Amino acid sequence: MQQRARELDAADPLATYRERFVLPEGVIYLDGNSLGCLPKATPARLAEVVAQEWGQDLIRSWNSADWITMPQRVGGKIAPLVGAQPHEVIACDSTSVNLFKLISAALAMQPGRKVVLSEPGNFPTDLYMIAGLEKQGLAERRLAERGKLVDALDDGVALLMLTHAHYKTGELFDMVDLTRAAHEAGALVLWDLSHSGGALPVGLDACRADFAVGCGYKYFNGGPGAPAYAYVAERHLEEARQPLTGWFGHRAPFAFSDDYEAAPGIEKLLCGTPPILGLAALEVGVELIAEIGVDRLYAKSQALSEFFRTCLAAHGLDLDLVSPTDPAQRGSQLSFRHPEAYALSQALIARGVIGDFRDPDILRLGFAPAYLRFEDMAEAARHLGEVFASGEWQRPEYSQRSAVT
Amino acid sequence: MQQRARELDAADPLATYRERFVLPEGVIYLDGNSLGCLPKATPARLAEVVAQEWGQDLIRSWNSADWITMPQRVGGKIAPLVGAQPHEVIACDSTSVNLFKLISAALAMQPGRKVVLSEPGNFPTDLYMIAGLEKQGLAERRLAERGKLVDALDDGVALLMLTHAHYKTGELFDMVDLTRAAHEAGALVLWDLSHSGGALPVGLDACRADFAVGCGYKYFNGGPGAPAYAYVAERHLEEARQPLTGWFGHRAPFAFSDDYEAAPGIEKLLCGTPPILGLAALEVGVELIAEIGVDRLYAKSQALSEFFRTCLAAHGLDLDLVSPTDPAQRGSQLSFRHPEAYALSQALIARGVIGDFRDPDILRLGFAPAYLRFEDMAEAARHLGEVFASGEWQRPEYSQRSAVT
Numbered sequence: 001m002q003q004r005a006r007e008l009d010a011a012d013p014l015a016t017y018r019e020r021f022v023l024p025e026g027v028i029y030l031d032g033n034s035l036g037c038l039p040k041a042t043p044a045r046l047a048e049v050v051a052q053e054w055g056q057d058l059i060r061s062w063n064s065a066d067w068i069t070m071p072q073r074v075g076g077k078i079a080p081l082v083g084a085q086p087h088e089v090i091a092c093d094s095t096s097v098n099l100f101k102l103i104s105a106a107l108a109m110q111p112g113r114k115v116v117l118s119e120p121g122n123f124p125t126d127l128y129m130i131a132g133l134e135k136q137g138l139a140e141r142r143l144a145e146r147g148k149l150v151d152a153l154d155d156g157v158a159l160l161m162l163t164h165a166h167y168k169t170g171e172l173f174d175m176v177d178l179t180r181a182a183h184e185a186g187a188l189v190l191w192d193l194s195h196s197g198g199a200l201p202v203g204l205d206a207c208r209a210d211f212a213v214g215c216g217y218k219y220f221n222g223g224p225g226a227p228a229y230a231y232v233a234e235r236h237l238e239e240a241r242q243p244l245t246g247w248f249g250h251r252a253p254f255a256f257s258d259d260y261e262a263a264p265g266i267e268k269l270l271c272g273t274p275p276i277l278g279l280a281a282l283e284v285g286v287e288l289i290a291e292i293g294v295d296r297l298y299a300k301s302q303a304l305s306e307f308f309r310t311c312l313a314a315h316g317l318d319l320d321l322v323s324p325t326d327p328a329q330r331g332s333q334l335s336f337r338h339p340e341a342y343a344l345s346q347a348l349i350a351r352g353v354i355g356d357f358r359d360p361d362i363l364r365l366g367f368a369p370a371y372l373r374f375e376d377m378a379e380a381a382r383h384l385g386e387v388f389a390s391g392e393w394q395r396p397e398y399s400q401r402s403a404v405t
Numbered sequence: 406m407q408q409r410a411r412e413l414d415a416a417d418p419l420a421t422y423r424e425r426f427v428l429p430e431g432v433i434y435l436d437g438n439s440l441g442c443l444p445k446a447t448p449a450r451l452a453e454v455v456a457q458e459w460g461q462d463l464i465r466s467w468n469s470a471d472w473i474t475m476p477q478r479v480g481g482k483i484a485p486l487v488g489a490q491p492h493e494v495i496a497c498d499s500t501s502v503n504l505f506k507l508i509s510a511a512l513a514m515q516p517g518r519k520v521v522l523s524e525p526g527n528f529p530t531d532l533y534m535i536a537g538l539e540k541q542g543l544a545e546r547r548l549a550e551r552g553k554l555v556d557a558l559d560d561g562v563a564l565l566m567l568t569h570a571h572y573k574t575g576e577l578f579d580m581v582d583l584t585r586a587a588h589e590a591g592a593l594v595l596w597d598l599s600h601s602g603g604a605l606p607v608g609l610d611a612c613r614a615d616f617a618v619g620c621g622y623k624y625f626n627g628g629p630g631a632p633a634y635a636y637v638a639e640r641h642l643e644e645a646r647q648p649l650t651g652w653f654g655h656r657a658p659f660a661f662s663d664d665y666e667a668a669p670g671i672e673k674l675l676c677g678t679p680p681i682l683g684l685a686a687l688e689v690g691v692e693l694i695a696e697i698g699v700d701r702l703y704a705k706s707q708a709l710s711e712f713f714r715t716c717l718a719a720h721g722l723d724l725d726l727v728s729p730t731d732p733a734q735r736g737s738q739l740s741f742r743h744p745e746a747y748a749l750s751q752a753l754i755a756r757g758v759i760g761d762f763r764d765p766d767i768l769r770l771g772f773a774p775a776y777l778r779f780e781d782m783a784e785a786a787r788h789l790g791e792v793f794a795s796g797e798w799q800r801p802e803y804s805q806r807s808a809v810t
Binding site: 022024027029031034035037038042043046047050051053054055056057058059060061062067093094095096097099100104108120121122124125127128129131132133135136138143168217223224225226227228241242243244245246247248250253254255256257258259260271272273274275276277278279281349354356358359 | 500658
């Protein structure tokens with residue numbers, strides 16, 4: 001398959017973008033869906049923010065370097081990549097904190113309804129963020145399997161909250177159909193785009209989503225623990241209210257008045273002082289993804305994952321694929337079920353093929369299309385074949401669990 | 406006063422620490438209480454985190470670089486500087502978000518009480534963070550002037566929430582007395598240390614505080630929008646529950662279970678994925694302050710501000726001081742009331758003397774003792790004298806307000 005991989009790489013219109021990222025020697029990185037690679041432009045930009053804007057210009061940079069509007073500016077650059085208008089998106093806090101804000105906003109807009117509907121096995125933090133509100137008596141969690149979600153939409157449901165691309169399987173929800181069904185039942189919809197934003201086209205405005213959140217450190221390559229983003233549909237911007245009513249979400253933060261008055265636009269989602277270093281790194285990652293374009297990225301990601309499957313077959317590997325076989329039905333990843341998935345992932349890491357293990361039995365391989373080559377697919381499949389053929393994954397050291405995997 | 410300043414600088418045991426910070430040419434920076442200066446060690450540390458830990462080691466750094474416990478590690482380094490034990494403090498999110506967590510935790514521990522008592526004119530975000538909970542029906546805000554706080558402590562008060570050093574005047578609360586009074590009335594106490602932590606000794610455990618928050622980007626020199634910190638007294642660690650129940654606050658985040666179970670210790674205050682770049686910069690700043698020591702810092706800050714007052718008098722300036730005249734009663738700052746405080750602050754900035762204006766009529770000068778010299782005090786007072794003598798502050802451009810001041 002090496003020869004075919006070289007041909008595909010030679011014909012790849014995105015091939016040169018690989019040079020815009022730092023890729024460690026000897027590593028095939030299939031975990032960009034967990035922590036995206038470092039854009040080569042990021043260190044210089046961060047050094048500028050640190051040495052010049054912080055070190056030399058100090059407090060003046062809130063104006064002179066426009067730190068004060070960075071959450072809006074970075075959000076505005078993410079917006080077109082998720083099918084939104086710039087004034088509907090803001091970059092701030094973590095995905096989890098933004099979930100809390102928007103679940104709360106939805107509940108406040110739905111008097112008499114307090115059910116937040118999701119699916120079991122959704123990304124844990126999404127489900128957990130309902131728990132705190134439930135304890136406060138403000139929400140009631142309801143989980144239904146994906147095939148039964150529409151049936152579970154009764155008149156108690158305030159909000160349907162789902163993750164567009166499933167973190168484990170990569171399976172995509174049909175945002176158009178589910179948003180319509182929820183609206184017909186009187187529910188609002190919150191989409192978590194953490195595993196799709198920046199990797200594939202998302203149409204928030206087109207599907208008439210109400211709210212959305214997403215992650216900055218996966219496909220947007222914003223760095224470890226990068227700020228997240230949050231979306232409020234234009235039609236809700238005036239009415240929406242969130243409970244983390246900090247000074248940066250105030251209409252006039254520097255009037256220092258005693259009483260809170262929410263800012264009129266998307267900046268009402270802000271709470272505390274924005275994390276400038278994190279936002280600066282995120283902005284570089286977002287600009288690079290915007291330059292490549294999500295349509296092209298998704299086309300390449302589908303080609304990569306399909307080619308990887310072809311390579312697996314060529315090595316006689318018939319693994320238990322839990323991701324949809326149709327690439328149009330999945331995000332930028334392939335996940336396989338295997339009782340020894342943990343040991344397999346460790347054996348691959350020892351060979352420089354970095355994927356992910358997800359409890360209890362999933363080997364998850366992400367195909368960040370901005371910097372991966374078809375050659376990487378052929379090589380990763382070859383390594384996986386050798387791991388099985390040699391039985392090396394059975395070495396005792398590969399079953400020792402570490403804190404994060 | 407120049408001669409006297411030189412003598413004081415020569416005798417200053419902290420004089421050499423100035424070399425550990427970046428200080429722009431031609432600037433006398435009296436705003437370290439708004440954004441602390443850049444430690445010289447920070448750029449190299451950040452570059453290492455970015456180039457090596459993120460760029461080369463990628464996802465593995467959660468284990469190999471111990472990113473996973475950075476909030477606890479940095480919190481543990483802040484702890485002794487605010488009179489706490491390492492397992493009582495964690496670095497995460499913003500001050501505002503941490504206020505929300507701890508106000509909520511206090512309310513949940515106080516069934517039948519929902520009043521959060523504070524003073525008018527407290528830092529806005531502290532007051533604003535009550536607003537969101539009030540709107541949800543969970544809290545009720547009560548404000549009483551500082552002289553009347555104890556009288557306002559009735560059996561409806563769940564929490565007394567105050568800022569140790571007032572952001573505008575620098576006036577200090579007696580943490581021991583007020584905490585005792587609140588406890589006698591059955592209320593819990595939350596101290597905001599944003600304007601005192603890292604500048605003067607704070608005794609959280611000694612005064613039997615229940616909760617505290619503080620800022621990372623002022624006296625701890627963590628950089629713009631640095632992560633904040635939060636404290637929960639050991640005796641409350643088991644019972645306390647906060648509503649931002651994200652995956653990093655879970656007992657076993659990587660078990661990916663559907664149900665939230667709070668971690669047993671201070672890490673239950675975590676919510677989303679920690680901001681590694683921000684934490685790395687904060688850690689450098691905290692380590693430097695720890696190396697100098699808060700007792701020595703406070704002694705110097707008092708000497709600096711008293712010397713500044715002497716210099717003002719020598720220039721015949723009799724300004725309206727709103728800070729306490731007794732240096733033991735104030736934080737590391739002096740604030741003056743003047744109807745043209747904004748124009749004065751702008752005229753000073755034009756001369757390289759960077760202080761702060763605080764609406765509507767306060768000129769606030771902060772004396773971060775880690776990097777300021779007595780010579781800076783003499784020079785700043787000379788500039789202020791010249792600004793008044795020349796009347797240059799009346800130039801029209803100095804009354805143009807910008808977004809942040």
